[in-house]
Amino acid sequence: MQSTLSAPEAPTAAPALKYADVRNYVGGQFVPGDGPLLDVLNPGDGGVIARVPLSSSAAVDKAVAAARKAFRGWAETPIKERVQVFYRYRALLERDLDELSRLIVEEHGKVYSEAQAEVLKAIELTEFACSLPQITAGEVMEVSKGVECRVDRYPLGVVASIVPFNFPSMVPHWTIPNALALGNCMVLKPSELVPLSAGRIAALLAEAGLPAGVFNIVNGAQEVVEALCDHPDIQAVSFVGSTRVAQAVYRRGTGNLKRVLALGGAKNHILLMPDADAEMASSNIAASMAGCTGQRCMAASVLVAVADTDALIQRIVAQARAAVPGEALGPVISAEAKARIERYITEAEQGGAKVLLDGRNAAVPGCEGGFYVGPTVIDHVRPDMAIAREEVFGPVLAIVRAADVDGALEIENRSPYGNAASVFTESGGLARYVAERASAGMVGVNVGVPVPREPFGFGGWNDSRFGVGDLTGRSSIEFWTRSKKTTTKWNREAGVNWMS
Numbered sequence: 274m275q276s277t278l279s280a281p282e283a284p285t286a287a288p289a290l291k292y293a294d295v296r297n298y299v300g301g302q303f304v305p306g307d308g309p310l311l312d313v314l315n316p317g318d319g320g321v322i323a324r325v326p327l328s329s330s331a332a333v334d335k336a337v338a339a340a341r342k343a344f345r346g347w348a349e350t351p352i353k354e355r356v357q358v359f360y361r362y363r364a365l366l367e368r369d370l371d372e373l374s375r376l377i378v379e380e381h382g383k384v385y386s387e388a389q390a391e392v393l394k395a396i397e398l399t400e401f402a403c404s405l406p407q408i409t410a411g412e413v414m415e416v417s418k419g420v421e422c423r424v425d426r427y428p429l430g431v432v433a434s435i436v437p438f439n440f441p442s443m444v445p446h447w448t449i450p451n452a453l454a455l456g457n458c459m460v461l462k463p464s465e466l467v468p469l470s471a472g473r474i475a476a477l478l479a480e481a482g483l484p485a486g487v488f489n490i491v492n493g494a495q496e497v498v499e500a501l502c503d504h505p506d507i508q509a510v511s512f513v514g515s516t517r518v519a520q521a522v523y524r525r526g527t528g529n530l531k532r533v534l535a536l537g538g539a540k541n542h543i544l545l546m547p548d549a550d551a552e553m554a555s556s557n558i559a560a561s562m563a564g565c566t567g568q569r570c571m572a573a574s575v576l577v578a579v580a581d582t583d584a585l586i587q588r589i590v591a592q593a594r595a596a597v598p599g600e601a602l603g604p605v606i607s608a609e610a611k612a613r614i615e616r617y618i619t620e621a622e623q624g625g626a627k628v629l630l631d632g633r634n635a636a637v638p639g640c641e642g643g644f645y646v647g648p649t650v651i652d653h654v655r656p657d658m659a660i661a662r663e664e665v666f667g668p669v670l671a672i673v674r675a676a677d678v679d680g681a682l683e684i685e686n687r688s689p690y691g692n693a694a695s696v697f698t699e700s701g702g703l704a705r706y707v708a709e710r711a712s713a714g715m716v717g718v719n720v721g722v723p724v725p726r727e728p729f730g731f732g733g734w735n736d737s738r739f740g741v742g743d744l745t746g747r748s749s750i751e752f753w754t755r756s757k758k759t760t761t762k763w764n765r766e767a768g769v770n771w772m773s
């Protein structure tokens with residue numbers, strides 16, 4: 274439809290790079306950023322594929338002004354009409370599934386099947402937004418004779434969404450379809466490490482008929498985030514990323530009296546019971562720790578092995594070994610991430626832990642510049658070691674031993690994080706016991722990655738989430754709207770009292 278939008282990058286590419294310089298998206302136009310350019314790397318080979326502007330707060334001002342301008346018209350469009358854009362958008366995601374998946378492979382390093390799964394999840398999130406007219410229908414009740422109360426939901430205005438590197442398409446879709454379908458206008462701040470997918474999202478939304486200014490992108494880093502938290506015309510800020518930055522964004526945004534929901538990092542524990550089904554446990558746990566190269570906030574990070582589970586651990590190691598770097602396992606995001614992950618492994622080994630499967634110094638022929646770390650399993654980790662306490666964010670499973678389930682729960686409960694926890698057992702009663710006592714917002718029973726699917730909301734506890742409610746699913750409706758209560762009396766005989 275709008276062919277000028279199909280290529281979000283400027284035609285003035287640095288000649289040697291595959292993609293032109295990434296642009297911001299403001300008021301329906303791709304425009305150059307106003308800051309220095311940062312190289313965007315393909316983590317698979319370390320090559321530079323594009324450059325992204327580190328925009329200033331002035332760029333945020335322009336995007337917010339464009340969003341403000343669009344807000345009234347968009348908010349006054351009935352929700353049933355607004356979601357028509359997302360029905361069309363969903364079809365475009367499906368049409369471009371292959372291209373969008375390949376872009377994720379390139380800028381993020383995921384293997385193709387993982388990248389495709391990410392776009393399919395973006396489609397599912399879009400489908401949920403299409404159902405919002407049905408879910409958000411207001412309430413009405415006769416509260417006294419002849420007196421009626423009704424509740425309607427209104428959008429907030431201009432909202433901001435700040436996203437991390439690990440899902441260049443899915444995490445933006447946690448917020449974009451719902452916030453927009455509910456009538457808000459948005460400024461998205463993509464991760465500067467993976468800024469290309471966001472441009473495609475903008476182009477496809479425009480092709481689907483989204484009015485100019487409803488969705489905007491400002492590329493950059495800390496300065497843009499701080500400007501979004503400070504801007505007086507932004508009503509709400511959602512954030513997904515590390516706990517350190519989530520806390521800073523939550524403090525700054527709420528300090529400016531904004532509504533903020535900030536999802537942080539994770540340290541997910543899996544409790545492995547001796548009665549677990551060997552095949553189900555080993556395949557699920559290996560997939561959880563190595564899938565997406567461990568760069569998932571839902572990844573298994575600590576395995577709390579209860580009592581005699583040696584044979585199960587051997588099977589997990591065998592399954593994990595099959596995740597060969599460069600084949601089933603993509604690279605991590607950067608050279609710094611690789612160095613950080615390998616440092617955790619080395620420190621644990623030096624502290625007395627036993628490396629059962631060693632992913633350090635992984636080499637992929639033909640991709641020598643890539644940032645690969647192989648699957649790593651380390652046994653006899655002590656709960657006080659850094660690798661057991663801190664977020665490693667790589668394909669690393671630290672095994673801590675516990676004598677019984679209460680000891681295992683004590684270890685899990687001590688973690689400051691609280692995104693996910695799982696238990697592998699054949700006992701329903703024990704599964705329930707763990708589910709009730711785990712200190713996490715998302716619990717799995719014989720599931721390594723217990724992601725709640727729509728309409729259930731995604732969100733953790735403790736240091737994994739700051740703010741009230743969840744970011745996706747039904748719970749997101751509260752976050753992206755405010756309710757208005759109207760009390761009506763038409764008939765004189767209803768009388769007057771202090772409640773009516």
Ligand code: NAD
Pocket residue numbers: 435436437438439444462463464465493494495496498499513514515516518519521536537538539569570664666692732733737
């Ligand atoms: P990050 O916190 O480094 O970056 C997230 C966003 O914040 C990016 O857009 C980045 O540009 C910006 N940012 C970075 N440093 C900043 C600073 N000092 N001030 C202001 N803004 C800043 O996170 P990441 O490395 O991109 O992503 C990985 C992290 O995200 C992991 O901790 C992972 O667990 C977490 N994550 C959490 C969830 C969840 O649902 N809880 C989901 C996905 C990822």
